Amino acid sequence: MLSTAHTAHSAFAPMATMKPQLTTLDELFSTVPRESLDIGEGLFWQGDRAQHIFEISEGVLRIFKIIGDGRRVITGFLYAGDMVGLSLKDVYIYSAEAVTPVKVRRVTKKNFRDALENSPELRPQLFALMCDEMAAAQDQMVLLSRKSAEERVCSFLLLIAKRMHGDQQIGRSVQLPMSRQDMADYLGLTIETVSRTITKLVTRGVISPNGRHAFDIAKPGKLLALCGDGDSYEDAGERAVKTRQAVWPH
Amino acid sequence: MLSTAHTAHSAFAPMATMKPQLTTLDELFSTVPRESLDIGEGLFWQGDRAQHIFEISEGVLRIFKIIGDGRRVITGFLYAGDMVGLSLKDVYIYSAEAVTPVKVRRVTKKNFRDALENSPELRPQLFALMCDEMAAAQDQMVLLSRKSAEERVCSFLLLIAKRMHGDQQIGRSVQLPMSRQDMADYLGLTIETVSRTITKLVTRGVISPNGRHAFDIAKPGKLLALCGDGDSYEDAGERAVKTRQAVWPH
DNA sequence: ATGCGCTGTTACAAACTGTTACACGATTCA
DNA sequence: TGAATCGTGTAACAGTTTGTAACAGCGCAT
Numbered sequence: 001m002l003s004t005a006h007t008a009h010s011a012f013a014p015m016a017t018m019k020p021q022l023t024t025l026d027e028l029f030s031t032v033p034r035e036s037l038d039i040g041e042g043l044f045w046q047g048d049r050a051q052h053i054f055e056i057s058e059g060v061l062r063i064f065k066i067i068g069d070g071r072r073v074i075t076g077f078l079y080a081g082d083m084v085g086l087s088l089k090d091v092y093i094y095s096a097e098a099v100t101p102v103k104v105r106r107v108t109k110k111n112f113r114d115a116l117e118n119s120p121e122l123r124p125q126l127f128a129l130m131c132d133e134m135a136a137a138q139d140q141m142v143l144l145s146r147k148s149a150e151e152r153v154c155s156f157l158l159l160i161a162k163r164m165h166g167d168q169q170i171g172r173s174v175q176l177p178m179s180r181q182d183m184a185d186y187l188g189l190t191i192e193t194v195s196r197t198i199t200k201l202v203t204r205g206v207i208s209p210n211g212r213h214a215f216d217i218a219k220p221g222k223l224l225a226l227c228g229d230g231d232s233y234e235d236a237g238e239r240a241v242k243t244r245q246a247v248w249p250h
Numbered sequence: 251m252l253s254t255a256h257t258a259h260s261a262f263a264p265m266a267t268m269k270p271q272l273t274t275l276d277e278l279f280s281t282v283p284r285e286s287l288d289i290g291e292g293l294f295w296q297g298d299r300a301q302h303i304f305e306i307s308e309g310v311l312r313i314f315k316i317i318g319d320g321r322r323v324i325t326g327f328l329y330a331g332d333m334v335g336l337s338l339k340d341v342y343i344y345s346a347e348a349v350t351p352v353k354v355r356r357v358t359k360k361n362f363r364d365a366l367e368n369s370p371e372l373r374p375q376l377f378a379l380m381c382d383e384m385a386a387a388q389d390q391m392v393l394l395s396r397k398s399a400e401e402r403v404c405s406f407l408l409l410i411a412k413r414m415h416g417d418q419q420i421g422r423s424v425q426l427p428m429s430r431q432d433m434a435d436y437l438g439l440t441i442e443t444v445s446r447t448i449t450k451l452v453t454r455g456v457i458s459p460n461g462r463h464a465f466d467i468a469k470p471g472k473l474l475a476l477c478g479d480g481d482s483y484e485d486a487g488e489r490a491v492k493t494r495q496a497v498w499p500h
Numbered sequence: 501a502t503g504c505g506c507t508g509t510t511a512c513a514a515a516c517t518g519t520t521a522c523a524c525g526a527t528t529c530a
Numbered sequence: 531t532g533a534a535t536c537g538t539g540t541a542a543c544a545g546t547t548t549g550t551a552a553c554a555g556c557g558c559a560t
Contacts, residue, residue, distance in 0.1 A: 188394065509553080510553075516545105524540100529535095
């Protein structure tokens, strides 16, 4: 599969004659035309032969797995700039569907491999991407394993708020293009619990609705405190949260 | 602790031109001495400066994160042959402790990077490792998100049974060197629920205890049916579910 | 061998989340 | 326009898992 290292010298080859030396992964995708997906349309399905790697240039995608009796788990939402399809398996082990209208570019796995072998600058970028993905997966495991419903929803709001604003700072507004069911399947909750929890946050003035798929973060500090990623000052945990619920009537 | 760590690094230090061309990741570690960890001893901690990458050559390690109020999430158990410490971050984002007596080898991140750049054969191996890790993380998300307590315990038993036998087939016996608390923190349950569930499986004759930290799988088919990875097309490719007939004639 | 400590097991009540059911508003289609 | 459908919100009830606590089993030291 990935063992096609024909050109062992390429690591040291200064410049390939035919192919331009790529310096970013984006460049690899930039030459192919964009494809469009409508809302709800699938990019690929769990079990399909995995032949391409995709880069999202616009819109939001959901990545999910389905187990036997229909239970669905969304393992991630992907935004512009993210890549999807990375795997050494012959088939995709998850499905990808458009949450919003999406535009993607695709390259074959072979071309992707070749580009990596030919460009030493690309490899650290891929490594970094995969490390970030792994770190995100572990955070998600923490969320699913030990966080309460409220902490999960707050963590999610913060995650999306960050992603919408370049991962650097938390925006004051959050767009949630996905359905409540999507959120529930991502957070390991039911749709009703998501709904209840959001209502509670609105009632307490932590966030304020801006239509059904957007919220303003009225009290970012409180949202942070409720997300469960205890910043050292918070050491009483669950009990502290309950206390606050009682203490803050408004 | 870990007093033998420093002498070995110089083995890779010399000029860039004459580095041996490695063909497997194992070889990269094989020249440095093994370090020993006692039961419960930490290899590194969340927040430590991340300077090394480790390969486990013996024993079992637990990888975990701690959030604010003391909640612990074990994100994985690592066995001989596994690598740990891969990250682009400056600090480790999780901790690693010995479940059993452990022997590890370490290389610096710099040497690791250099070896990868100099050996095209190594890169696909690392890519494969990271993909496997990612796939495992997603399976774990499914488990934590949507599986019942019983399904979690059964999945765990099957996972360990597979890993103990080279990932190829499921053994008839399972060694569980970790404590019930470790299992609970890995499965997103409480220690009591783990205990109850195991008792129930024993009562029903699915497994039979062999001391407290080992079980015989009396009804492998039943265990598979209970693990929740329904017979969806997901596993149709090459996975154990498919080979169930071959492995277990009954 | 006896006592102590840790780990694991079991029982029961409580809590959180899930389940079920229905209402509301927006959109689609006849 | 009006009915049907979809996504969502709300409420009462049910169920699984948890928390608490007491008890049992194993290992270890005295």
